[in-house]
Amino acid sequence: MELQLALDLVDIPGAKQVIKDVEPYIDIVEIGTPVVINEGLRAVKEIKEAFPNLRVLADLKIMDAAGYEVMKASEAGADIVTILGASEDASIRGAVEEARKQGRQILVDMIAVKNLEQRAREVDELGVDYICVHTGYDLQAAGQNSFEDLRTIKRVVKNAKTAVAGGIKLESLPEVIQAEPDLVIVGGGITGQADQKAAASEMQRLIRQA
Numbered sequence: 001m002e003l004q005l006a007l008d009l010v011d012i013p014g015a016k017q018v019i020k021d022v023e024p025y026i027d028i029v030e031i032g033t034p035v036v037i038n039e040g041l042r043a044v045k046e047i048k049e050a051f052p053n054l055r056v057l058a059d060l061k062i063m064d065a066a067g068y069e070v071m072k073a074s075e076a077g078a079d080i081v082t083i084l085g086a087s088e089d090a091s092i093r094g095a096v097e098e099a100r101k102q103g104r105q106i107l108v109d110m111i112a113v114k115n116l117e118q119r120a121r122e123v124d125e126l127g128v129d130y131i132c133v134h135t136g137y138d139l140q141a142a143g144q145n146s147f148e149d150l151r152t153i154k155r156v157v158k159n160a161k162t163a164v165a166g167g168i169k170l171e172s173l174p175e176v177i178q179a180e181p182d183l184v185i186v187g188g189g190i191t192g193q194a195d196q197k198a199a200a201s202e203m204q205r206l207i208r209q210a
């Protein structure tokens with residue numbers, strides 16, 4: 001099981017500062033969608049150059065023109081690129097094909113997918129690397145989480161690794177770990193804490209002992 005730090009509400013210098021503090025405790029750093037919107041793929045490039053030993057995920061949430069967008073994110077240095085599970089099979093195939101060419105990986109974000117069980121089975125057949133259940137900020141605000149969805153994809157996904165994201169905090173991490181995802185994605189549960197280093201270190205400890 002691995003830990004991914006999601007950076008959503010920072011600029012590039014801010015991202016570098018957080019990563020410097022928590023690098024020993026994380027496996028992957030995510031350049032979040034808002035950061036890419038604000039700063040462009042330059043954010044991915046600068047973070048990869050500053051932290052070459054860390055895997056970098058570009059959270060582009062691709063919906064179309066997938067091959068092209070995966071190519072551009074790969075050129076910027078992304079190791080993993082995200083595409084939406086709600087996108088067309090042709091787009092997901094295009095993303096996978098380009099990622100294979102570039103030696104990169106694809107994470108499918110299942111945010112807003114209604115028929116989760118069926119779509120997870122279909123996406124799993126398309127050769128993606130990760131399938132991620134995700135409660136976005138708007139539904140987190142309504143008190144939702146993805147823990148039941150994680151158990152659902154764990155049942156049906158046979159090839160890809162499983163991941164979970166959305167509002168995971170130190171208190172809820174043990175329940176997440178129990179469902180045995182391959183990747184736990186945490187944003188505010190680390191970045192929103194007064195002591196980010198302590199939060200990341202404790203999360204890594206719980207994950208490693210699982």
Ligand SMILES: O=C(CO)[C@H](O)[C@H](O)COP(=O)(O)O
Pocket residue numbers: 006007008030032033059134135136137165166167168185186187188189
């Ligand atoms: O992709 C995202 C939002 O669309 C976030 O990166 C993801 O939800 C993790 O952040 P948090 O733990 O703060 O919810």
